[in-house]
Amino acid sequence: xxxxxxxxxxxxxxxxxxxxxxxxxxxxxxxxxxxxxxxxxxxxxxxxxxxxxxxxxxxxxxxxxxxxxxxxxxxxxxxxxxxxxxxxxxxxxxxxxxxxxxxxxxxxxxxxxxxxxxxxxxxxxxxxxxxxxxxxxxxxx
Amino acid sequence: xxxxxxxxxxxxxxxxxxxxxxxxxxxxxxxxxxxxxxxxxxxxxxxxxxxxxxxxxxxxxxxxxxxxxxxxxxxxxxxxxxxxxxxxxxxxxxxxxxxxxxxxxxxxxxxxxxxxxxxxxxxxxxxxxxxxxxxxxxxxxxxxxxxxxxxxxxxxxxxxxxxxxxxxxxxxxxxxxxxxx
Numbered sequence: 001x002x003x004x005x006x007x008x009x010x011x012x013x014x015x016x017x018x019x020x021x022x023x024x025x026x027x028x029x030x031x032x033x034x035x036x037x038x039x040x041x042x043x044x045x046x047x048x049x050x051x052x053x054x055x056x057x058x059x060x061x062x063x064x065x066x067x068x069x070x071x072x073x074x075x076x077x078x079x080x081x082x083x084x085x086x087x088x089x090x091x092x093x094x095x096x097x098x099x100x101x102x103x104x105x106x107x108x109x110x111x112x113x114x115x116x117x118x119x120x121x122x123x124x125x126x127x128x129x130x131x132x133x134x135x136x137x138x139x140x141x
Numbered sequence: 142x143x144x145x146x147x148x149x150x151x152x153x154x155x156x157x158x159x160x161x162x163x164x165x166x167x168x169x170x171x172x173x174x175x176x177x178x179x180x181x182x183x184x185x186x187x188x189x190x191x192x193x194x195x196x197x198x199x200x201x202x203x204x205x206x207x208x209x210x211x212x213x214x215x216x217x218x219x220x221x222x223x224x225x226x227x228x229x230x231x232x233x234x235x236x237x238x239x240x241x242x243x244x245x246x247x248x249x250x251x252x253x254x255x256x257x258x259x260x261x262x263x264x265x266x267x268x269x270x271x272x273x274x275x276x277x278x279x280x281x282x283x284x285x286x287x288x289x290x291x292x293x294x295x296x297x298x299x300x301x302x303x304x305x306x307x308x309x310x311x312x313x314x315x316x317x318x319x320x321x322x
Binding site: 060064065078080082083085087098100124125126127128129131133134 | 166167169184186187189202203204206207209230231
């Protein structure tokens with residue numbers, strides 16, 4: 001291989017590397033990264049809700065923008081063309097955890113009202129319910 | 142403090158909700174910005190809305206951070222540079238249906254609704270009037286509407302570098318399906 005060809009090859013490799021880094025940077029925290037990253041905090045739907053109901057500011061400090069894994073009971077599943085929303089709620093509570101999934105990334109089989117699930121997603125805060133986005137369904141332990 | 146009050150009001154509304162109010166916990170709001178350089182779209186599927194069919198009172202509440210963009214970087218800029226969602230995490234609308242006499246929640250049909258009230262974005266509150274539709278079908282109620290929001294009206298500063306990336310007028314569409322609480 002001539003010297004010139006080696007230079008070109010190295011240049012192309014560097015270019016690909018930069019392109020990949022930019023792509024990674026732009027799309028970081030996307031669904032794929034939630035899939036590959038370990039949850040920073042593990043909790044139950046009831047517990048995170050209780051923390052938000054008691055003290056929203058400190059709960060936000062603990063959970064906001066973090067990948068949180070919750071275990072809970074499915075109350076309802078709502079679908080539209082782009083997304084699926086799974087609502088976790090215990091029967092004795094008025095509020096719960098709303099989990100939003102990308103339409104493409106979710107296998108709906110096994111999701112029915114009353115079933116127990118484990119979900120990880122990025123915590124977006126609290127209105128009446130705790131809100132998790134970019135969710136991923138995990139196998140129940 | 143304001144948030145506490147808001148929450149209290151919301152909770153109080155929940156108490157009254159026993160007296161036949163419609164509640165939607167996963168309403169959908171989409172906004173669309175069309176600009177020369179790019180089109181930007183974001184969705185929020187966790188909009189809370191309460192509708193009182195007796196008085197026409199209508200309220201919407203949402204978390205700014207619950208808006209999802211295709212690109213994570215856009216979402217980051219939206220939250221950190223434009224909406225300052227750490228400082229102002231919520232956005233709300235509180236208003237009334239002004240032509241309540243033309244809408245029957247008892248009878249199936251599609252009704253045109255006129256709503257006016259106060260819209261709060263980025264801690265700035267402005268009066269707005271919106272035309273939308275309310276569909277009553279077999280006991281379920283769905284509301285939908287479109288409105289135009291200018292970032293400038295809500296003190297959202299857009300640097301001149303990205304002037305051509307973000308529309309001056311942003312189209313916001315919402316739909317919410319209510320269940321009787």
